[in-house]
Amino acid sequence: MISVENLSKSFTLHNQGGTVIPVMAGASLHVGPGECVGLVGQSGAGKSTLMRMIQGNYLAGAGSIRIAGTELVGAEPRAVTRLRRETLGHVSQFLRVLPRVPAVDVVAEPLRALGTPEAEARARAECLLWRLNIPRRLWSLSPTTFSGGEQQRVNIARGFVHPFPCLLLDEPTASLDALNREVVLTLIEEAKARGAAILGIFHDAPARDRVCDRLVDVTACTPGRAA
């Protein structure tokens, strides 16, 4: 489902003397349906960079990224947009939304983008907000005013509201209490059970041990470190 072959990437800082910083070389990994793979490695080793490339947020330098059969490297922006809308879910650490849009609409948006009728999309969004213990009185408020943990859970709800075949999770359990951490881990297990391919970064070791089937250490493909 998620297949990365010989991926490399460097940043060129044009405004700082054209400095070229290689950040990844020869990265390869594969995540199959129903599988959860965790990315590990020291801070700065390139876990987030790799995730961002797979999400299409960073441009790959060379190599191949295939998501459910679609090649991402060199793809038209439109193809990436469609992939993100239909196939590739993403839970980031940061919530970036329009101020004043109610939480329930923020969560329902991925479904609305797929053409789900408003009532049904909202119902499914409310179901997830309820499972993630977001108090009902907050549903109609903008998440920009929420606490860090609440924002994180809104983000998670957004990522799980549509049964994406592929999921990227960046620290999904960070800043969550034990109760909500359990809900999120259950959501991940459910997604695996329905056959989703999941790639994640978990600093929370017990959580990682519980949901991940395999770990991939990105240090091996960090230029200047592996060698």
Added chain:
Amino acid sequence: MSDYNFAYLDEQTKRMIRRAILKALAIPGYQVPFASREMPMPYGWGTGGVQLTAACLTPDDCLKVIDQGADDTTNAVSIRKFFQRTAGVAVTQATREATLIQTRHRIPETPLTEDQVLVYQVPIPEPLRFLEPRETETRKMHELEEYGLMHVKLYEDIARHGQIATSYAYPVKVEGRYVMDPSPIPKFDNPKLSDCPAIQLFGAGREQRIYALPPYTQVVSLDFDDYPFEASKPDHDCDLCGASDSYLDEVITDDRGGRMFVCSDTDFCAGRVRAGHAGRLAGRNKGAAA
């Protein structure tokens, strides 16, 4: 008479105006530019109408001139005299006898015939000017039939007054194509524009435009489905002749609130009185009707 060309204008000018008239008749409602001449009267006194009349008159014609329906007001009298002197044509006050009628702000009540030409004096020929002052833009709008703006004007009327308050110069659409200003006739007269057997010519001297309605042209007053056009008039009968279907002028008769309503078409009113019709004040005001 011999000191002037027939009907004042030289033949070249009349040729130019007749060409414009033919073009205007060929494209009903379209404003044809023409080289308006200096006339021996100020702009706003009907120089456009006078040039049309001059270009149309033949020695056999019988001319009637009205101003707001009346044959005996200054403007009507002076134009009538002008053509008596420069063309020597017969003149009349009777609508039925006239072959050419020059008018300011009215259409006669007596139905017109195929043998007649009605010439209107027009102050502002452009119906879109109220909302779009740029002439280049209004011409483009006519060309492309972009007439949404006309309804914006009517919308504003209803929003402001609860009804379409435009009571004169009420815009019309000609043969489903050009939107036209019918000159400042009361909207009561608008239905008479349509399917009229006579030729109707409109002349704006200062603005140098001629437009026309050939006989039996379909002319529709613009409106909204839920605010349909109504040809309204004061809710009275004529106090002199008793007519209930003619357009009325309100006349203040004293300084104690006394007033009367009389037909604005003096020929029509006098004709009814002669035929024995009588209104509310007929006995007391016989002098006024004569």
Added chain:
Amino acid sequence: MSAPILSVRGLERRYGARIGCTGIGFDLWPGEVLGIVGESGSGKSTLLSCLAGHQRPEAGRVTYDGRDVLAMAETERRRLARTEWAYVHQHARDGLRMGVSAGANVGERLMATGARHYGRLRAQAIDWLDRVEIDQTRIDDRPTAFSGGMQQRLQIARNLVTGPRLVFMDEPTGGLDVSVQARLLDLLRGLVRDMGLSVIIVTHDLAVVRLLADRLMVMKSGRVVEQGLTDQVLDDPQHAYTQLLVSSVLQV
């Protein structure tokens, strides 16, 4: 999604020897929002007015829905401009009729396309004033009595009332309160989604394009220096100028 709604190839507009924009080519797909960013004088507004038919380019092709826009008769282009297209000006005064009421401003496009029922026009005007957060009691006021922000919101209502397919926007949020910007961006996102609206939005506000645009074109000196997915261009800019632009944004 089978064909682009707007296709541009080799577009060039010159002002004498000076280049307005040149070598512009892109496809806009139905339901897509394309952001064009760049500093003042980069040619982004010139490009937009060429696309919308306000200026005639010297070279290039613009195809809308399979039709050659530059070869189109003016009648047809203006008909498009008041039905399937909309243009939101930077200055509301350029896009509004200042002499008539707010309601008439909203209703004009409807009346221009044949709406002849006063009651329904009024109901639609009220609905749209509400959507752009203008109190419906202001429906009979003229835009001259409105604040700059309200004028801009009225302009947007006036443009979107006919449910156009392609919307051109020139710095639409420039004069608005931050809170109103957000509401409008949200409204536009909803319309894009529900009506399959396609949008080309010119702005220098990177926050606006991040929230609204699927795709981004970065312009400098009349040329496109970089284009791609909005978040990719902003987070991983490749061109020196884009890197400078992104790094120059003040963080709140």
